[in-house]
Amino acid sequence: MKAIEWLGDTLRILNQTRLPMETLYRDAKTYEEVAEAIEKMEVRGAPAIGAAAAYGYALGALGYQGEMEVFKEYMEKVQARLASTRPTAVNLFWALRRMEDRLRDLQELDDIGRIRQALVEEADKIADDDRRTNRLIGEHGKSVVPDEANILTHCNAGALATVEYGTALGIIRAAHESGKKIHVYADETRPFLQGARLTTWELIQDNIPVTLIADNMAGYVMQQGKIDLIIVGADRIAANGDTANKIGTYSLAVLAHAHGIPFYVAAPTSTIDLKVSSGQDIPIEERSPQELRELFGVPTSPQEVQVYNPAFDVTPAKYITGIVTEKGIVSSPYSVNLLKIMVRS
Amino acid sequence: MKAIEWLGDTLRILNQTRLPMETLYRDAKTYEEVAEAIEKMEVRGAPAIGAAAAYGYALGALGYQGEMEVFKEYMEKVQARLASTRPTAVNLFWALRRMEDRLRDLQELDDIGRIRQALVEEADKIADDDRRTNRLIGEHGKSVVPDEANILTHCNAGALATVEYGTALGIIRAAHESGKKIHVYADETRPFLQGARLTTWELIQDNIPVTLIADNMAGYVMQQGKIDLIIVGADRIAANGDTANKIGTYSLAVLAHAHGIPFYVAAPTSTIDLKVSSGQDIPIEERSPQELRELFGVPTSPQEVQVYNPAFDVTPAKYITGIVTEKGIVSSPYSVNLLKIMVRS
Numbered sequence: 048m049k050a051i052e053w054l055g056d057t058l059r060i061l062n063q064t065r066l067p068m069e070t071l072y073r074d075a076k077t078y079e080e081v082a083e084a085i086e087k088m089e090v091r092g093a094p095a096i097g098a099a100a101a102y103g104y105a106l107g108a109l110g111y112q113g114e115m116e117v118f119k120e121y122m123e124k125v126q127a128r129l130a131s132t133r134p135t136a137v138n139l140f141w142a143l144r145r146m147e148d149r150l151r152d153l154q155e156l157d158d159i160g161r162i163r164q165a166l167v168e169e170a171d172k173i174a175d176d177d178r179r180t181n182r183l184i185g186e187h188g189k190s191v192v193p194d195e196a197n198i199l200t201h202c203n204a205g206a207l208a209t210v211e212y213g214t215a216l217g218i219i220r221a222a223h224e225s226g227k228k229i230h231v232y233a234d235e236t237r238p239f240l241q242g243a244r245l246t247t248w249e250l251i252q253d254n255i256p257v258t259l260i261a262d263n264m265a266g267y268v269m270q271q272g273k274i275d276l277i278i279v280g281a282d283r284i285a286a287n288g289d290t291a292n293k294i295g296t297y298s299l300a301v302l303a304h305a306h307g308i309p310f311y312v313a314a315p316t317s318t319i320d321l322k323v324s325s326g327q328d329i330p331i332e333e334r335s336p337q338e339l340r341e342l343f344g345v346p347t348s349p350q351e352v353q354v355y356n357p358a359f360d361v362t363p364a365k366y367i368t369g370i371v372t373e374k375g376i377v378s379s380p381y382s383v384n385l386l387k388i389m390v391r392s
Numbered sequence: 393m394k395a396i397e398w399l400g401d402t403l404r405i406l407n408q409t410r411l412p413m414e415t416l417y418r419d420a421k422t423y424e425e426v427a428e429a430i431e432k433m434e435v436r437g438a439p440a441i442g443a444a445a446a447y448g449y450a451l452g453a454l455g456y457q458g459e460m461e462v463f464k465e466y467m468e469k470v471q472a473r474l475a476s477t478r479p480t481a482v483n484l485f486w487a488l489r490r491m492e493d494r495l496r497d498l499q500e501l502d503d504i505g506r507i508r509q510a511l512v513e514e515a516d517k518i519a520d521d522d523r524r525t526n527r528l529i530g531e532h533g534k535s536v537v538p539d540e541a542n543i544l545t546h547c548n549a550g551a552l553a554t555v556e557y558g559t560a561l562g563i564i565r566a567a568h569e570s571g572k573k574i575h576v577y578a579d580e581t582r583p584f585l586q587g588a589r590l591t592t593w594e595l596i597q598d599n600i601p602v603t604l605i606a607d608n609m610a611g612y613v614m615q616q617g618k619i620d621l622i623i624v625g626a627d628r629i630a631a632n633g634d635t636a637n638k639i640g641t642y643s644l645a646v647l648a649h650a651h652g653i654p655f656y657v658a659a660p661t662s663t664i665d666l667k668v669s670s671g672q673d674i675p676i677e678e679r680s681p682q683e684l685r686e687l688f689g690v691p692t693s694p695q696e697v698q699v700y701n702p703a704f705d706v707t708p709a710k711y712i713t714g715i716v717t718e719k720g721i722v723s724s725p726y727s728v729n730l731l732k733i734m735v736r737s
Contacts, residue, residue, distance in 0.1 A: 263640025295608025
């Protein structure tokens, strides 16, 4: 399964809103279509959003019909549109900055054909890097997974959230591939059901034993001693280690702490945002009330009810046992150790 | 809105499985129909289950066509069938015991008409007691609700979970009626969505401000300082104060403790089971995997996925600030104080 696939002049996006019940694709030929797909969460997961936005940026250049004098201005509009889609995952801004930097390096060129080629190549490079990165996260992370471990995960930090393999599920895959007998508990992850729909589906396909629970069962399974460790993904990691991830992650971290269960975050270093000093400064997206008022168009509450629907929360660094990156596992003190790993090549 | 209504020879049960989107009734004329309605959660909530089972028992007698010699044996079958429906809420067994005791007192009678009348009267008395009890819980409980409080509740411990008024929502109603400006956050309460469907609906009808959140958002709203206290219902309270309630309650209690938020349980003394010494001995019902695999018949996960679906969890007494009963508020040490309140008339 591929969250996104570049087809030469089109970004094929696997629409994750109805998976696995319905398999729909969007063949995006414009940057606007990519922006829409990100907004509607047809493609989601911080690394996948980053790579999709990079291809969206390249599609902006591919679709440009105007004069070269105003091309730079136009590309700023493309960048702004793609950046406006979702506020929390920093990989989006990181990928767009990489694309902008590449374009800036090409400033002297007035050959639109060569610019287009260079931007597609840069997006390809971002996607390739993500594939490699996830394998490395898996390699580093599998060492913290005991044999016969019961692992709780939240949302989907899998192949569908990345270009391939996954971050949290990358570690789970690597542990499984190394012969460890593991079992996963997947939180269903309301309101979007990424756990129920995507994580269980990925793991079933890989023959990794998985049990689905409702989000509100996580504390009870911990209390019963059924969880050995927790691994989740991340949307943005502040300089002090505070980590924004899918809503519900914070509750899990507090519960893990109360039960003495190790709590790991798996993320590429592109998720680390040293410009943000603590979690308090990470913008948290609020999504439509309708996501809680109905499911797949079927009402689940009074339609007039007031709703609070934050899409993410922030887990303070003190609850995080380790952050598994492609460069190794970072642990406390995060302010020092995140800086160290970011400057290491 | 009435969860159940006795119509002379029929128990009208408001079917809560699709409320408020669809308002369906079951007019139960046999004890078997009442048993089915409890099993399928058409009527749910510990006090409502108790009252419904009492009327079910009376319906057993009303429908009896056999010889009086084997009537007692038959009523034991009726009792066993009703008792088999759900294992956790003790009010079910408490109400059936009251009915059995009443029947035993009538042992000398061989007048089926008088037996029937006495049993219906006893069920009416259980229902009336519950109405009165909930008002008293509200009266006692409103004192712990500060003005302008933001109250988090889980599941539905409202009018629909009782004969009238509610336990947790009874306190909220009483606080509102006394002029306190309060606001409620309602957990949606997967998988059955009692919070999203029933609690919000009840509160909207009473013009009590309510905001719906997903279960996994509770920790984040506490972290943001948005919650002043938590009030939940109960399905069974052990002699040491450990409390079984809807799955997810335990997670809330741990989160409340971590944030220094008072955590109250509201329940009639019929929910206190002194025969059970601690929460470890409370049987926890596991329900069908299908409840998590689909919603209103619409698939929400791969249909072959393994599911763990406990319907309740147990909150240790140490996390409970107080238990609000019709006889007053009980606090720690629960082993002593629950005993005291149970012997008080």
